[in-house]
Amino acid sequence: MALVVQKYGGSSVADADGIKRVAQRIVATRKAGHSVVVVVSAMGDTTDELHDLAKQVSPLPPARELDMLLTAGERISMALLAMAIANLGLKARSFTGSQAGVITDDAHGKARIIDVTPGRIAGALADGAIPIVAGFQGVSQNGKDVTTLGRGGSDTTAVALAAALGADMCEIYTDVDGVFTADPRIVHTARRIPAISYSEMLEMAACGAKVLQLRCVEYARRYDVPIHVRSSFSSRAGTWVSEATGAGGESMEQAIISGVAHDRSEAKITVADVPDVVGLAAKIFREIAGAGINIDMIVQNVSAATTGLTDISFTLPRADGEAAMAALRAVQADVGFGNLLYDDRIGKVSVVGAGMRSHPGVSATFFGALADAGVNIEMISTSEIRISVVVDENDVDAAVTAAHKAFELDATEVEAVVYGGTGR
Amino acid sequence: MALVVQKYGGSSVADADGIKRVAQRIVATRKAGHSVVVVVSAMGDTTDELHDLAKQVSPLPPARELDMLLTAGERISMALLAMAIANLGLKARSFTGSQAGVITDDAHGKARIIDVTPGRIAGALADGAIPIVAGFQGVSQNGKDVTTLGRGGSDTTAVALAAALGADMCEIYTDVDGVFTADPRIVHTARRIPAISYSEMLEMAACGAKVLQLRCVEYARRYDVPIHVRSSFSSRAGTWVSEATGAGGESMEQAIISGVAHDRSEAKITVADVPDVVGLAAKIFREIAGAGINIDMIVQNVSAATTGLTDISFTLPRADGEAAMAALRAVQADVGFGNLLYDDRIGKVSVVGAGMRSHPGVSATFFGALADAGVNIEMISTSEIRISVVVDENDVDAAVTAAHKAFELDATEVEAVVYGGTGR
Numbered sequence: 001m002a003l004v005v006q007k008y009g010g011s012s013v014a015d016a017d018g019i020k021r022v023a024q025r026i027v028a029t030r031k032a033g034h035s036v037v038v039v040v041s042a043m044g045d046t047t048d049e050l051h052d053l054a055k056q057v058s059p060l061p062p063a064r065e066l067d068m069l070l071t072a073g074e075r076i077s078m079a080l081l082a083m084a085i086a087n088l089g090l091k092a093r094s095f096t097g098s099q100a101g102v103i104t105d106d107a108h109g110k111a112r113i114i115d116v117t118p119g120r121i122a123g124a125l126a127d128g129a130i131p132i133v134a135g136f137q138g139v140s141q142n143g144k145d146v147t148t149l150g151r152g153g154s155d156t157t158a159v160a161l162a163a164a165l166g167a168d169m170c171e172i173y174t175d176v177d178g179v180f181t182a183d184p185r186i187v188h189t190a191r192r193i194p195a196i197s198y199s200e201m202l203e204m205a206a207c208g209a210k211v212l213q214l215r216c217v218e219y220a221r222r223y224d225v226p227i228h229v230r231s232s233f234s235s236r237a238g239t240w241v242s243e244a245t246g247a248g249g250e251s252m253e254q255a256i257i258s259g260v261a262h263d264r265s266e267a268k269i270t271v272a273d274v275p276d277v278v279g280l281a282a283k284i285f286r287e288i289a290g291a292g293i294n295i296d297m298i299v300q301n302v303s304a305a306t307t308g309l310t311d312i313s314f315t316l317p318r319a320d321g322e323a324a325m326a327a328l329r330a331v332q333a334d335v336g337f338g339n340l341l342y343d344d345r346i347g348k349v350s351v352v353g354a355g356m357r358s359h360p361g362v363s364a365t366f367f368g369a370l371a372d373a374g375v376n377i378e379m380i381s382t383s384e385i386r387i388s389v390v391v392d393e394n395d396v397d398a399a400v401t402a403a404h405k406a407f408e409l410d411a412t413e414v415e416a417v418v419y420g421g422t423g424r
Numbered sequence: 425m426a427l428v429v430q431k432y433g434g435s436s437v438a439d440a441d442g443i444k445r446v447a448q449r450i451v452a453t454r455k456a457g458h459s460v461v462v463v464v465s466a467m468g469d470t471t472d473e474l475h476d477l478a479k480q481v482s483p484l485p486p487a488r489e490l491d492m493l494l495t496a497g498e499r500i501s502m503a504l505l506a507m508a509i510a511n512l513g514l515k516a517r518s519f520t521g522s523q524a525g526v527i528t529d530d531a532h533g534k535a536r537i538i539d540v541t542p543g544r545i546a547g548a549l550a551d552g553a554i555p556i557v558a559g560f561q562g563v564s565q566n567g568k569d570v571t572t573l574g575r576g577g578s579d580t581t582a583v584a585l586a587a588a589l590g591a592d593m594c595e596i597y598t599d600v601d602g603v604f605t606a607d608p609r610i611v612h613t614a615r616r617i618p619a620i621s622y623s624e625m626l627e628m629a630a631c632g633a634k635v636l637q638l639r640c641v642e643y644a645r646r647y648d649v650p651i652h653v654r655s656s657f658s659s660r661a662g663t664w665v666s667e668a669t670g671a672g673g674e675s676m677e678q679a680i681i682s683g684v685a686h687d688r689s690e691a692k693i694t695v696a697d698v699p700d701v702v703g704l705a706a707k708i709f710r711e712i713a714g715a716g717i718n719i720d721m722i723v724q725n726v727s728a729a730t731t732g733l734t735d736i737s738f739t740l741p742r743a744d745g746e747a748a749m750a751a752l753r754a755v756q757a758d759v760g761f762g763n764l765l766y767d768d769r770i771g772k773v774s775v776v777g778a779g780m781r782s783h784p785g786v787s788a789t790f791f792g793a794l795a796d797a798g799v800n801i802e803m804i805s806t807s808e809i810r811i812s813v814v815v816d817e818n819d820v821d822a823a824v825t826a827a828h829k830a831f832e833l834d835a836t837e838v839e840a841v842v843y844g845g846t847g848r
Contacts, residue, residue: 016480023481050500056440057447057504058511065510068518069503072496076474079493080481086489087482094492099568144523 002168003125004029007039007135007158011175012232013077014044022173022232023084026130030090035125037165039135039158040081042073063108067137067148071097074134074154082132091129095120097137097146101164102157104138104147111138111147113156113219116164133161152213159216163223170220171228172212178229178238179204179211181409182260186397189410193258195240200258200352203386207350208263217241256355256362257407262400263348264393266296267321268379270313271328273338281312283335284328291327293320297348297381297390309338313379315390318344346378347396350388351403363387369406375399426592427549428453431463431559431582435599436656437501438468446597446656447508450554454514459549461589463559463582464505466497487532491561491572495520498558498578506556515553519544521561521570525588526581528562528571535562535571537580537643540588557585576637583640587647594644595652596636602653602662603628603635605833606684610821613834617682619664624682624776627810631774632687641665680779680786681831686824687772688817690720691745692803694737695752697762705736707759708752715751717744721772721805721812733762737803739814742768770802771820774812775827787811793830799823 006026013019022040029036050069054061061069078094085092101117124131135154138147149156155172162170179201182190196204198221205214211229220227220241230238274280281300288295298314316324321344328340356362366387370377375398379390391399404410430450437443446464453460474493478485485493502518509516525541548555559578562571573580579596586594603625606614620628622645629638635653644651644665654662698704705724712719722738740748749766756764780786790811794801799822803814815823828834 016477019481053440053500053504054507057443058507060511061507062510065503065506065516065518068506069500072499072503075496075499076477076493079489079496080477082489082492083478083482083485086486087484092489094489096570146520 001033001035003035003037003165005037005039005158005162005165005167005170006173007154007171008041008081008173008232009154009175010041010044010046010077012173013040013081016080019043019077019080019084023081023088025173025232026085027088027090030130036130037121037125037161037167038081038130038132039154039161040074040077040132041135041154042070043077043080046073046076064145067108068146070148071134071137071146074136078132078134085130085132091127092132093124093129094132094134095124096134097157098139100131100133100161102138102160103141104149106140106142106145106147108145108147110150111140113138113149113160114141116160118161118164121161121165133157152215155213155216156219159219159223159225159227162225163219167225169226169228171230172216173230173232174211175231175233176211177231177234177236179209179241180259182400182404183262186262186400187260187404187410190404191409191411193239194237195242196258197243197354198241199385200354201241203350203352203383204259204261207261207348207352207386207388208265209259209261211239212241255353256359257351257353257403257409258355259352260400260403260407260409261350261352262396263350264396265318266315266346266348266390267318267342267344268313268315268346268390269321269324269328270311270341270343271337271339272311272341273307273309274312275336276308276310280335280337283331284312284337285314287327287331288314288316288324291320291323293317293324293327297379297388299379299381315346315348315379345393346390347393347399348388348390349396349399349403350386351407352386353407354385356385356387365406366403369402370399373398373402375402425457425459427459427461427589429461429463429582429586429589429591429594430597431578431595432465432505432597432656433578433599434465434468434470434501436597437464437505440504443467443501443504443508447505447512449597449656450509451512451514454554460554461545461549461585461591462505462554462556463578463585464498464501464556465559465578466494467501467504470497470500488569491532492570494572495558495561495570498560502556502558509554509556515551516556517548517553518556518558519548520558521581522563524555524557524585526562526584527565528573530564530566530569530571532569532571534574535564537562537573537584538565540584542585542588545585545589557581576639579637579640580643583643583647583649583651586649587643591649593650593652595654596640597654597656598635599655599657600635601655601658601660603633603665604683606824606828607686610686610824611684611828611834614828615833615835617663618661619666620682621667621778622665623809624778625665627774627776627807628683628685631685631772631776631810631812632689633683633685635663636665679777680783681775681777681827681833682779683776684824684827684831684833685774685776686820687774688820689742690739690770690772690814691742691766691768692737692739692770692814693745693748693752694735694765694767695761695763696735696765697731697733698736699760700732700734704759704761707755708736708761709738711751711755712738712740712748715744715747717741717748717751721803721814723803723805739770739772739803769817770814771817771823772812772814773820773823773827774810775831776810777831778809780809780811789830790827793826794823797822797826799826
């Protein structure tokens, strides 16, 4: 008998029927002999609707009040889910983030979890009840105010609770079958990845794979909580995210590349003709950081010896493009660069795989595949287990497809076996 | 400078425009130099919509979870109201019932307030912020669970907070101009009552006047909190509910009858041919009480000496009619009464006024007016300051109109002066 934390996303509890279906799944888990703690998001579009209401009364609502407002969403879904479970004959009890002991800092709208003290959750379990916990929310340590955790917050709540309760696993239920070798909307032959390591999943998430948020995977790695990402609409196994050995070990060793991720949310800024003087690059990036903007890739060309000038390019979220350009223009005279170029018609394509550590030639294969597909590479960046390129936005699909094929990730007759494996 | 608790009902904050209008009124009160604490209900039909959702997932939702669900309603309205006030340049901070220190018993759905410890509210006031408190909700003393106060709960929250904070007054904003001498939909010449005593208001509320709930008036009387019931859609003075001397004293002394109330929500049960034996009536009403049903009026006819049998009639909420009949049928053989009659086509009409204590002949005037209007009286009950009659449901309007006219409550040329008076 295991202790399982199950997290259900908004699409799984979009309406009363969805809530009843999820209740049945939870009851089935209990009847299979497991203890269950449930974390639930707000129903369907509730959070967006509440955001709309806020905009109608204030163009810039105070963050504390926005958190108070948004947390009404999970309050509704968790109470309904508890009712639906009770209607199936089992005891269920809903808990707000505060009641569940999710203690955060004071950063409303993007609070970080400081501590989890799940005394009431443990009490409910001991009492034979199924605790239903509001995802995405907590209570601030100092102000005792309601906070929200920001994007991916419900996944993080689930993993944090699993860690604090010493759960055997954390199941993240969503509307897809798991993590795929590429976005199936682009690559129809993409396969579900049965098992992936925390490090690879972190790279995939950072490079645009949207199934799991970076933050929840970081938390899971830190506390070694195995995650099972799966669909709430089927009973198929999904993707296990855990330590590198993963599902029986052998399947993960076989894969040089686990998957191909892409991201169309970035823009590129090029600071042209920067005098090649010590400290100028630092000055430029200090400006960007001062504006609260996170940058992703940075490329500096070798200084042209004849001119003493160099170009520095970097990528950043498109949403921050304007703010970054304004910040840079303000220091143009001071830094003495020549020109500023902004390009938001780019895309990033990344191949991720722990196997590339021991397999030379991955970049040659990747770049060769792109060349064969006629895709021009604008920027390159690498980590130990990832190679990312920036390409023209219009070339993203072709690049993803070419890389997926080059690393032999396309589904074959083997797929059925892959689907049959349940990881751990 | 006064400390004012203002309560806004669901119809006042039905949409974003309503919330912005209420925010302006709150800001105006602050700018007039007063300290303000606001209690707010859920927006418009939110509570009904949440009830509907609950029904969709469970025919009989657990009371604890229903409370968790319903309290999402005030959470939304209070956060939006705080945002709207902040947008007008003042500090506002929303608080749940729990955060505001509204401590209740464990009776989910109809919790009673045990204590109010408004430390955070006082802190917000000291900090120059306007506290916005969720009405209708609290936290249970033992379980630390979210509770709701049941019907009229938000009014009670407001009065309880006003008492705990030692506020100078509690303003209850609603969608009518105050308490009227009769329902203006029936009596077009009904006048707003500028001031009324707690006792009279209690009788009015108990007899069907819907503007204020019995419970909130009881609380106000116990802690001597003056209530000002008024419209959030106008700036006119409403009705002051306070100690008997009220608004300058003289106006209340003039009125023998403050108002005429009516109630169409009751039914009448007649237990016929009850043997006139000691203890049988007690047995009958023990059965009714055992079924959790509150009865209102009771009339027992004098026993007919020739038969040794008597009839007992009583009124009760129509909603409880079936349950009461079933309970009585179950003891028919044991008690030995002859017949059970059920009539839900009745209405209760009451005249209420502290002046009737010192003015004899009120009942003669009342019954005479009903007779002249051709209205037959089925039952009569009285208190020190009230006379109620049960009549045929179809006669209610005629009875209210006749009584209103007989006690000279119809608006005359004096009305403008009445409207001009602001009470205290």
